[in-house]
């Protein structure tokens with residue numbers, strides 16, 4: 001029976017657009033109306049996920065056997081690691097944290113640098129709705145890919161402040177549509193801190209020497225400072241390019257300081273655009289469950305936080321873990337090359353709606369997709385929880401079901 005569902009949320013990326021129109025025949029999606037190719041691909045994935053089967057070392061087994069094998073592996077492990085949760089709904093994130101607590105594991109979300117900085121310096125943030133309605137200056141820093149998505153452009157091209165709004169981009173290279181913005185700044189990677197410090201000085205009327213921020217003329221800097229001074233509500237979108245390198249958290253801390261100073265005279269907020277593998281939401285769930293937003297270890301029987309010691313990359317690179325439990329659709333993104341090499345040397349349990357071809361898994365437990373097969377809640381990039389609907393039937397369990405079943409199996413053993 002044909003069923004048309006309006007305003008369906010897409011959970012493929014951190015934008016969580018909730019305006020897709022989905023038509024189903026009761027069993028499958030027959031048509032999706034969305035403006036985004038990535039979103040289209042996400043909706044198209046559901047038939048493939050339905051074909052997935054539980055397996056042990058690549059051999060198809062029953063769901064019960066795979067659960068039992070996963071529980072055995074956890075019982076044998078000394079230092080398990082739980083990682084991923086990108087695109088997972090909050091019930092799966094809660095189940096993953098609960099399992100980590102039960103088995104004394106380390107759990108990491110892949111958003112370590114941002115959460116580390118924001119725990120130090122705080123975050124002045126807002127919703128996308130506020131940006132759309134009120135911002136008269138938007139600065140995209142290392143977020144060109146996000147700025148050019150059709151969904152974001154359509155979203156921002158609404159509201160009363162569109163006509164008077166100024167746009168500034170700061171990125172490592174000149175982009176195709178640099179001419180369409182009010183100021184385009186090309187900044188060599190690694191100079192973010194220097195630029196922030198120059199802006200802080202100029203906003204306090206402290207004179208700078210010529211070319212104070214590598215490659216940037218004082219005229220460019222003064223022009224940006226003038227735009228900031230002329231504006232009432234400024235929003236910085238900072239993206240993956242801004243957060244590159246081992247000291248990314250220092251860039252985010254410095255930006256928070258700049259925002260705090262600008263706020264003395266006008267409204268100013270930041271919005272973090274997650275990069276590939278960076279979750280948005282898992283860190284919120286982790287923070288409300290444990291008090292820490294990333295890199296949490298339960299080995300002592302209570303949560304301990306140490307971003308250097310307990311980040312997934314660090315745990316894998318230093319061979320500090322002997323079992324990895326990967327959760328979600330893209331659980332390998334965000335891992336370094338060395339971490340991936342080390343991952344191939346230890347047993348892996350994977351639960352999610354997709355196989356990872358490049359990785360041999362000891363136990364694979366396929367799931368349906370939250371937002372297609374299961375209802376739930378997922379966090380948008382601005383921290384707004386968006387409800388997901390489940391409108392297609394599936395024989396597969398949800399990620400939360402699998403994690404809770406493993407937990408129950410361990411309690412029975």
Ligand code: SF4
Nearest residue numbers: 010013016017036039
């Ligand atoms: S931009 Fe919107 S429609 Fe496209 S993948 Fe992201 S959430 Fe889905």
